Amino acid sequence: MPSTVEQLNPTRVKLTIELPFADLQPRIDEAYRQIAQQINLPGFRRGKVPPRLIDQRFGRGTVLQEAVNNAIPDAYSAAVAEHEIAPLGNPQIELTRLDDGDVAEITAEVDVRPEFDMPDFATVSVEIEPVEVTDADVDERVELLRQRFGTLKVVDRAAADGDVVLIDLSATRDGEAIADAETKGMQYRIGAGGMVEGLDEALVGLSAGESRTFSSRLVGGPHRDEDADVTVTVTKVNEQELPELDDDFAQLVSEFDTVDEMVADVRENLVRLARLDQASTARDKVLEAVIGGLDFELPPAVLENDVKAYHEQIEGQLNAAGLTVEQYLADAEDEDAENAEEFWRQIDERAEQGLRAQIVLDRLAEDRQIGVSQEEFTQLLFQKAQQNGTSPEQEIKHMTEHNHMPEWMAEVRRGKALGMIVDEASITDTNGEKVEISRLQNDGTLADEEETDEDAGAGDGDATEEAAVPADAGKDGDAGDEA
Known part of the structure; x- marks a missing residue:
């Protein structure tokens, strides 16, 4: 099928595709067969209505339109x-021409990847922090292990820092009880933090059956950030x-026979976790350096869709947590935006960087096959x-139902492309030592050294890795799949 291409601008083209009737005839015959299966005419069995009667009843144009529509996907892909x-x-x-018996013509306008020169990745240089695991880090993990396997003993004394207490909490404002601000029988370790400010201080010195009221600001629920009088009652003190x-x-807690071997293993796993974090940081910095060295236009409509997807995903997460942007920023230690306007501006920038990263990685994946x-x-x-x-079977079902396979395949290719860039780039730590980061997978972990916090002797989940510039955000069709 003959076709031509016209460059409308650096990021958009117009394809003009001819569909000769010799090529369309099988589609036309199939259209007649499909229509014949759907209608009933007196004197004819279903599926046996002649084409001339279909033309009389529905018009030849309807058949031709159906045939052209069926031919478009293959014709477009070929062009x-x-x-x-x-x-x-x-x-x-758009169907721009239809000469029955001769030719049909369609035009297709589409946003395309802009042209740019791929840089020499060997010239990309970034600096990262060295891997460092201190004795204090190891001691902290070992102490967490001891706490995990510790036992609680009820004691008849005032609560002290480190004790595990059973408490009831309630809150009032101007003497009126606040709905949804009451809990009973909650277990809490004094000094753990994460609750209302002033709770730890109020608990120290209380024995079972004693209460104390203090002023604080609520941290959750519909009255979040409101000042209230909080009353805490201790029902049990555990040492x-x-x-x-x-x-x-x-x-008891490991596969090792001696405590020295166990501690050495904890240290080794902490080093592995640090290396994973180092690899993730290197990946992000290398990608940012590559993108920062390239200047190409982005299709406005594609960028707008990506920005919209980012906004919808984040708004959905905030709504699920019952938070406004302002409340989230007040608690988020890793966010530097001072207000909602600045936060959304940063999200827009992240969406743009994500699209640029996707374009670069897809281009590299094609270039290197x-x-x-x-x-x-x-x-x-x-x-x-x-x-x-979930289970892998559930993910397969989700992928099939939402036609995610092409996107997920592209996700793997992008990860491999990024691994190639990282392998070729120059990475040093702040001590001036060269850092070798190989076998980088699409999720940023090392292929043969993936670890979890559980492996390192703690289950507090601080090994989560998140790309600073996600290359595929907003592409899945249902925000929340990737974030």
Whole structure:
């Protein structure tokens, strides 16, 4: 099918595609068969209505329109391949000519990947922090292990820092009880924090059956950030008895026979976690450096859709948590935006950087003919299942129902492309030492050294890694799949 391409601007083209009737005839015959199966005419069995009667009843134009519509996907794909363009969105297709018996013509306008020169990644240089695990880090993890396997003993004395108490909480304002600001039988370790300000100080010195009222600001629920008088009542005081740090403890909590071996393993796992964090930081910095060195236009409509997807995803997460942007910013330690306007501006910038990253990585994947093996795709399914708390079978079902397979395949390719860039870039730590980061997977972990906090002897979940410039955000069709 003959076609031509016209460059409308650096990020949009117009394809003109001819559909000769010799090529359309099989589609026309199929259209007649489909219509014949759907109608009943006296004297004819279903599916046996002649084309001339279909033309009389529905018009020849209806049949031709159906045939052209069925031919468009293949014709469009062939034109895209012929002219070697990389569409970034769905085309706007129009039937511009229809000469019965001769030719049909369609035009397709579509946003495309802009042209740019790929840099020499060997010239990309970034600096990251070195891996450092201190004795204090190891001691903290070991102490968490001891607390996890400690036992609670009820004591008849005033509560002290580190005790585990059973408490009732209530709040009032101007003497009136605040609805949804009351809880009973909650277990809390004094000094753990995370509750209303002043709670730890109020609990110290209270025995079972005693109460204390203090002024604070509520941290959750519909009355979040409102000042209130909080009353805490202690119903039980528990003293935690920690197990001795000896060989018996090592055998209880690990596969090792001695405490020295167990502690050495904790240190080794902490080093691995630090290396994973270092690899993630290197990945982000290398990608940011590459993107920062390139200047190309982005299709406005594609960028607008990505920004919208980012906004919808974040708004959904905030609504699910019952937070406004202002409340989120007040508690988020890793956000530097001072107000909602600045926060959304940063989100817009992140969306733009994400789109630029996607374009660069997709281009590299094509240039180097990066493929995806069955094993790599299966690994992605397992990773998504772990992240979402589902099973691989559920992820496959979700993928099939939402037609995510092409997007997820692209996600793997982008990860492999990023790994190639990182391998070629120059990465040093702040001590001037060269850092070798290899086998980087699409999720930013090292292929043979993926660890969790549980492996490191603690279950507090602080090993989560998040890309600073997500390359595929807003592309899944249902925000919340990736974030």
